[in-house]
Amino acid sequence: MTVALAVAVRTLPRAPGLAYEPKFDGHRLVIIRTDRAVDGVVLQARSGRIVTAAFPDLAAAAHHLPAGTVLDGEVVVWHAGRTDFALVQRRAAAASAARAAVLAQTLPASYAAFDVLELAGLDLRARPYERRRALLVDLLLPLGPPLQPVPMTTDPELAETWYETLPASGIEGLVVKRMDQPYPAGRRGWQKLRHTNVRDAAVVGYTGTARRPLALVLVLPVGDETPLVSSPLTAPLRAEVAAAVAARDPEAAGGAPRTSRGATITAIGLGEVPFHPLDPPLTAEVRHTSTRHPPPEVLRLRTDL
Known part of the structure; x- marks a missing residue:
């Protein structure tokens, strides 16, 4: 339906x-x-x-x-x-x-x-x-x-x-x-x-693996456009992101080794972490109370866009 x-x-x-x-x-x-x-x-x-x-x-x-x-x-x-x-x-x-x-x-x-x-x-x-x-x-x-x-x-x-x-x-x-x-x-x-704390953000990468993404690297439509790491993804969102990555790159989803090509980002509480870039980006709906603290919460992927 x-x-x-x-x-x-x-x-x-x-x-x-x-x-x-x-x-x-x-x-x-x-x-x-x-x-x-x-x-x-x-x-x-x-x-x-x-x-x-x-x-x-x-x-x-x-x-x-x-x-x-x-x-x-x-x-x-x-x-x-x-x-x-x-x-x-x-x-x-x-x-x-x-x-x-x-x-x-x-x-x-x-x-x-x-x-x-x-x-x-x-x-x-x-x-x-x-x-x-x-x-x-x-x-x-x-x-x-x-x-x-x-x-x-x-x-x-x-x-x-x-x-x-x-x-x-x-x-x-x-x-x-x-x-x-x-x-x-x-x-x-x-x-x-x-209310203004729910926005669409560009998903420019993810941490973890293609089979089990842990968090998303986001660029919010406000602020200085510096990428941010989201809060940890829920199980349904991990599955949805993994499916989106698999649709783009079946080889990575099959377990083939992937590198981040040197891409790292600072995550709150974790320091520098590697991430896998996405080009072109995906879009996600996120909730955030400020640009950095606490980290944005991913509500869903905007697969309709």
Whole structure:
């Protein structure tokens, strides 16, 4: 299922016919409820990867949806009153069914649904957002958590209040949609207003090996363009970076020896470390509070760019 995307804006759009939703800090997830009696739920990540086994709690909840239903939304994990992106990554990285079951008990997931693409076998993507939103609320409110519709308002003043106050709960910004808009699958048809500590950065290299990259060497779009070493990659990101490197250089991914051609960089707490340059660079979405301290946290590769 190809999902809709959003283009970044710097100020809050204000116009008649706009809807505003909080942007949750989690993993994009499509829930597909098929007509199978057994194993009738598929959970798909934004990349298209099937992640059903990592979220057995959400899969179980999705069995209560009507067959032929497809939802678009964000999976989040709440901790200490706020969403915690690192905990979502732990859930996604579950290496076995047993581990996933344990994590579902200790770190239960919630699903913040913001669109319904199909309902009871009827494709709704051509319907206006206003109609899809009404159907989504009618569908999910009787079911209750962990499947919940995201809040929505058409009041820009309330939306601005959300933007200013909700980051304390882990909300990273707003998504803005037109009420009369069909679902823009595969296109940047929505707008997103994010807090400024989340940016796209150029990935000019990686530390570790091609099979097991440990961190990324980044050039941020602010500051003096001096490369920085990211914080350590999570297991899912290591796998994603390794796959991206393998697609560029199958020989390196196969274990052939590689040198850094003398390339080194200073990593916080580690000193000078060798790294493997990437030319042309990749792009990653990163979170950082300043240019150097603490090191940037890699949220995901921007494979869509």
